[in-house]
Amino acid sequence: MGRYTYHCIDGHTCGNPVRLVVSGHPPLEGKDQGERRLHFLKEFDWIRKGLMFEPRGHSQMSGGFLYPATRPDCDIAVLYIETSGCLPMCGHGTIGIVTFAIEKGLVTPATPGVLRLETPAGLVVAEYKMDGEYVKSVKITNVPSFLFKKDVKVTIPKLGELTVDIAYGGNFYPIVETQANFRDMADYKPSELIEMGRDLRQYINDHYEIIHPTDEKIRGVRHVQWTGQPTKADSHARNAVLYGESAIDRSPCGTGTSARLAQRYGRGLIKAGESFVHESIIGSQFIGRIEAETKVGELDAIIPSIEGWAVITGTSQITLDDRDPYCHGFEV
Ligand code: PYC
Numbered sequence: 483m484g485r486y487t488y489h490c491i492d493g494h495t496c497g498n499p500v501r502l503v504v505s506g507h508p509p510l511e512g513k514d515q516g517e518r519r520l521h522f523l524k525e526f527d528w529i530r531k532g533l534m535f536e537p538r539g540h541s542q543m544s545g546g547f548l549y550p551a552t553r554p555d556c557d558i559a560v561l562y563i564e565t566s567g568c569l570p571m572c573g574h575g576t577i578g579i580v581t582f583a584i585e586k587g588l589v590t591p592a593t594p595g596v597l598r599l600e601t602p603a604g605l606v607v608a609e610y611k612m613d614g615e616y617v618k619s620v621k622i623t624n625v626p627s628f629l630f631k632k633d634v635k636v637t638i639p640k641l642g643e644l645t646v647d648i649a650y651g652g653n654f655y656p657i658v659e660t661q662a663n664f665r666d667m668a669d670y671k672p673s674e675l676i677e678m679g680r681d682l683r684q685y686i687n688d689h690y691e692i693i694h695p696t697d698e699k700i701r702g703v704r705h706v707q708w709t710g711q712p713t714k715a716d717s718h719a720r721n722a723v724l725y726g727e728s729a730i731d732r733s734p735c736g737t738g739t740s741a742r743l744a745q746r747y748g749r750g751l752i753k754a755g756e757s758f759v760h761e762s763i764i765g766s767q768f769i770g771r772i773e774a775e776t777k778v779g780e781l782d783a784i785i786p787s788i789e790g791w792a793v794i795t796g797t798s799q800i801t802l803d804d805r806d807p808y809c810h811g812f813e814v
Contacts, residue, residue: 484803484804485801485802485803485804485805486506486529486801486802486803487505487506487799487800487801487802488503488505488506488529488533488799488800488801488802489503489504489505489506489797489798489799490502490503490504490533490545490797490798490799490800491504491582491586491794491797492794492795492796492797492798493578493581493582493792493793493794493795493796494578494732494733494792494793494795495574495575495577495578495581495733495790495791495792496574496577496732496733496734496762496766496767496768496790496791496792497732497733497762497764497766498542498544498574498731498732498733498735498762499540499542499543499544499545499732500544500545500546500574500575500578500579500582500792501533501534501539501543501544501545501546501798502545502546502547502548502578502579502582502583503533503545503546503547503563504548504586504588506529507547507549508522508525508526508529510522510526510549510561512552513552514552514553514600515549515551515552515559515560515561515600515601515602516570516602516603516697516699517699518549518552518559518561518602519561519568519570519602519699520699522561522568523567523568527567527568528802528809528810529563529802530563530564530567530568531810531811532800532802532809532810532811533545533563533800533802533811534563534564534565534811535565535810535811535812535813536808536811536812536813536814537808537811537812538800538802538811539565539811541565541726541727541728541729541813542565542726542729542732543564543565544562544563544564544565544572544574544575544725545562545563545564545575545578545579546560546561546562546563546572546575546579547560547561547563548560548561548579548583548588548589549561551599551600552600553600553605555598555605556598556599556600556605557589557590557591557592557597557598557599558583558589558597558598558599558600559599559600559601560575560576560579560599560600560601561602562575562601562602564725564726565725565726565727565729565813566704566705566725566726566727567704568602569602569652569653569704569737570601570602570603570652570653570699570700571601571602571603571604571606571624571625571651571652571653571736571737572652572653572736572737573622573624573651573652573733573735573736573737573738573739573740573768573788573790574731574733574735574736574790574792575736576599576601576606576608576620576622576736577608577620577622577736577788577790577791577792578792580597580599580608580610580617580620580622580792581610581617581620581791581792581793581794582792582794583597584597584610584612584617585615585616585617585794586794595609595610595611595612596608596609596610597610601625601652602699602700603625603652603697603700604625604626605625606622606623606624606625607622607623608620608621608622608623609621609622609623617791617792618791619789619790619791620789620790620791620792621769621787621788621789622736622787622788622789623773623785623786623787624651624652624736624737624740624785624786624787624788625651625652625740626776626777626778626783626784626785627649627650627651627652627740627741627743627744627783627784627785627786628649628650628744628748628778628781628782628783628784629647629648629649629744629745629747629748629749629781629782630648630649630650630654630692630781631647631648631690632647632748632749633645633647634646634647634648634656634686634690636656636682636685636686636689637685638678638681638682638685639681640674640677640678640681641663641664641678642663643663644658644661644663644664644682645661646658646659646682646686647659647745647748647749648686648690648692648703649741649742649744649745649748650694650741650744650778651736651737651738651739651740651741651742651743651744651786652736652737652740652741653700653704653705653737653738653741654692654694654700654702654703654704654705654741655703655705655706655707655723655737655738655741655742656682656683656686656703656706656707657707657709657741657742657745658682658706658707658708658709659709660709664708666709666710666711667708667709667710667720667721667722667763668710668711668720670708672722672730672763675708675722675724675730676724676727676728676729676730678706678708679706679708679724680724680727682706683703683704683705683706683724686703687702687703694778695778695779695780695781696778696779704725705723705724705725705735705737705738706723706724707721707722707723707724707735707738707741707742708721708722708723708724709721709722709742710722712759712761713761713765714761714765714767716759716767717759717760717761717767718758718759718760719742719758719760719761720734720760720761720762720763721734721735721738721739721742721760721761721762721763722762722763723735723738727813728813730763731762731763732762732763732764732766733762733766733768733790734760734761734762734766734767734768734790735760735762735768736768736788736790739758739760739768739770739786739788740770740786740788742758742760742770743758743770743771743772743784743786744783744784744786746758747772747782747784748782752772753772754772754773754774754775754784755771755772756771756772757769757770757771758770758771766790767790768788768789768790769788769789769790770786770787770788770789771786771787771789772784772785772786773785773786773787
């Protein structure tokens with residue numbers, strides 16, 4: 483290895499961290515961003531670990547790199563990095579990355595106000611509104627999202643048997659709603675939601691095969707979505723999404739909200755054209771909406787959109803030097 487330096491723009495989307503790496507990109511091979519993601523995981527995952535984990539990051543850390551797009555219909559391509567790996571798509575990450583990239587002039591969209599992104603999960607269109615030199619809000623129209631499995635039985639030590647739906651919104655999410663053995667996320671401390679979430683994720687990955695119907699590179703469950711009653715009058719629901727080993731998303735989670743929209747659509751609880759305001763564990767909100775109906779393979783699916791905001795909190799210059807025994811990070 484040696485010594486490598488990465489310039490980063492740091493900030494957050496509705497409370498959840500985003501670290502956009504603006505220099506030090508490893509060269510990636512692949513015919514599209516999905517293949518490039520696999521190449522990064524195989525050859526360069528040490529960069530992710532060094533930039534996301536302690537002592538240079540922390541258990542909540544999340545971010546990405548921008549690359550030239552391989553698709554002619556996109557302005558730019560995104561590689562997401564996070565403590566759990568490289569996500570196919572990250573909603574809060576996209577809102578942050580678009581905000582930072584526009585404010586700092588890192589990208590020039592073909593159509594002002596609209597940035598077309600090639601993500602490993604597919605095309606994501608970001609529409610942004612400006613307030614002077616700042617980006618005020620970003621609405622992302624996400625990849626097709628769908629209810630994958632209904633009424634899945636799981637058993638975890640703390641709660642016993644649960645019935646969950648598994649939905650896809652750019653990542654797969656088991657969604658835990660009110661039932662006999664679980665009332666509301668508000669009944670648990672964040673540390674309990676994390677521990678129960680890890681058990682539930684493990685159970686599902688051990689007992690069920692979760693593979694995207696049209697893209698087998700996307701497989702397995704990395705996140706768990708606990709739900710509850712909102713605390714704000716204008717929110718429809720609240721969630722707490724576990725990612726990595728010990729992170730609860732401080733935003734309402736973009737792909738998690740997309741999955742929740744798809745689950746509710748699959749259950750006939752929301753229709754195309756309707757909105758759904760999702761509230762996070764800290765009370766921040768995303769406005770979700772079903773933009774259109776579609777199909778993924780044989781499955782009924784939706785095109786969801788998610789709207790939120792992000793701010794830059796600083797810049798950093800991070801060095802990964804293999805003389806440092808913690809160069810590749812650690813978790814406790
Ligand atoms: O916003 O999609 C999201 C996300 C995934 C993991 C953390 N946030």
